[in-house]
Amino acid sequence: MPATVPTTTPTTLPATMRAQRLDTATLTFEVTDVAVPEPGPGEVLIEVAFCGICHSDLSLLDGTFPAMGPPVITQGHEASGTIAALGPGVEGWAVGDRVVPAAGRPCGRCAACRRAQYGRCTALALMAFAYDGAWAQYTLAQALGLTRIPDGVSMEQAAILADAVSTPYGAVVHTADLRVGESVGVWGAGGVGTHVVQIARLVGATPIVAVDLDPVVRQRALDLGADLALDSRDPDLAARILEVTGGEGLDAAFDAVGLAVTFEQALASLGNGGRLVGVGMSAEEMSLGSSMLFNLGRTQVRGHLGYDVADIGVLARLVSTGRLDLSRSISGVVDLEDVAEGIRVLKEREGSPVRILVRP
Known part of the structure; x- marks a missing residue:
């Protein structure tokens, strides 16, 4: 039976975590210790399993795309992980559930959002651009944007569903x-x-x-x-x-x-x-x-930009039933401490990679 569960007590979670932090003014970053965030109403805290390195991450690093949020931000928007804590008012989810968070948050105020057309939000906040992403041990996400990872889908392949696969899916199925x-x-x-x-x-x-x-x-x-x-x-x-x-x-x-x-x-x-x-x-x-x-x-x-959250669930089913094979999409995995090396490999196209994953 779904129930409202309070945030996990601090004794079960560390006070700090490792996270990549980008200074958007100097375009320099470091992996450092920061406080583990606490989920607010309608949010969950996710312990990150993997997070992809995308070309849009490179565009933020080189200044092609401007940051949209705080002056220092954690990058990474293609994530998979397990729920570590639930914020107030969250129902239908439990600690330990395997999930993919959406890579954006609809504003809830524009005309599209008022019609519940969240995929057409005109003021969508982008994960890792407007708010902290998942090149970190933990990340926050809205419960309404979560997708459950089916049995038989690896955490590695689940991570890239949120953009690397769902954006092409949206382009092919919806826009085209x-x-x-x-x-x-x-x-x-x-x-x-x-x-x-x-x-x-x-x-x-x-x-x-x-x-x-x-x-x-x-x-x-x-x-x-x-x-x-x-x-x-x-x-x-x-x-x-x-x-x-x-x-x-x-x-x-x-x-x-x-x-x-x-x-x-x-x-x-x-x-x-x-x-x-x-x-x-x-x-x-x-x-x-x-x-x-x-x-x-x-x-x-x-x-074309992005995807509908429901697309991630469709893709997860396609992977779980063997209709879509993503086994060649993971070109390498780097530890969080070595995220700079993963960025270099993608930027230089070393080995013609599809996706490099970060493992916190």
């Missing part, structure tokens, strides 16, 4: 509204694009074309379900996409890089009525070309 039998191109088959390929395959897209500079990444895309993998520098790229689509061009293209060159190349590969979904982000400006060609082609360009 991809249908069975449609043709797909994926520009950038790394951490996000790898999962766009897999989910497009799961949805029934055909053919699927992966485009990437890295031959290791191209081969991985083929192994995971792409029908064709091309180098974006190939002078015959456009012709080969036309050939594989029967001269029609792509029904949907996903730009998982976010650079002007990938955006414009993907746009040019669309067929009549095709839609381009921007998933990767940068500070570069994009061009849609001439209005005449854009309108004559009935082209659609759609921006």
Whole structure:
């Protein structure tokens, strides 16, 4: 029977924990001791098992994306763990439950939130940008944003569901509204694009074309379900996409890089009525070309960000039933004390990683 459980007493939890702390003014960080936070009303305290290192984390570290919260913040937003304590008013959860926290908190005040459309919140607070994340031994989360991890899903794979897999899922299923039998191109088959390929395959897209500079990444895309993998520098790229689509061009293209060159190349590969979904982000400006060609082609360009919390549960079921294989998505694990090394590996693309995990 669900019951309101008070916060676990301090005798069962340490007073301090290890956490990565980023100074957003100097863009320097250290792993240091901080107080273990106490869950407030509607919150839970999670003992972190694993937390991914994402390219958006790198963008905060190099100043591409500005911080949205306190001047010193803990990074990491792709987490899995077990509930260590419940705040006042939390029902339906128990200490020890294996969970994935959502990587954002809806404001609860905007027009979308008032309609209970939390995934469309216009003032969403992003974990690790607006409030402390999970490169730490413990992290706080709203109980309403939790997803239970099914038996048979590892903590490692559960961690990356919250963004690395759910954001591509949202892009494919919601934003692109991809249908069975449609043709797909994926520009950038790394951490996000790898999962766009897999989910497009799961949805029934055909053919699927992966485009990437890295031959290791191209081969991985083929192994995971792409029908064709091309180098974006190939002078015959456009012709080969036309050939594989029967001269029609792509029904949907996903730009998982976010650079002007990938955006414009993907746009040019669309067929009549095709839609381009921007998933990767940068500070570069994009061009849609001439209005005449854009309108004559009935082209659609759609921006994508994040996912619905319910998507994590769907993905967890797909993994638990063997429909979605994420065994190749964990490229390495580093201890919290060595988070700088994990950041370096991802930044330098050493070994063409999909995701590096931090283990507190």
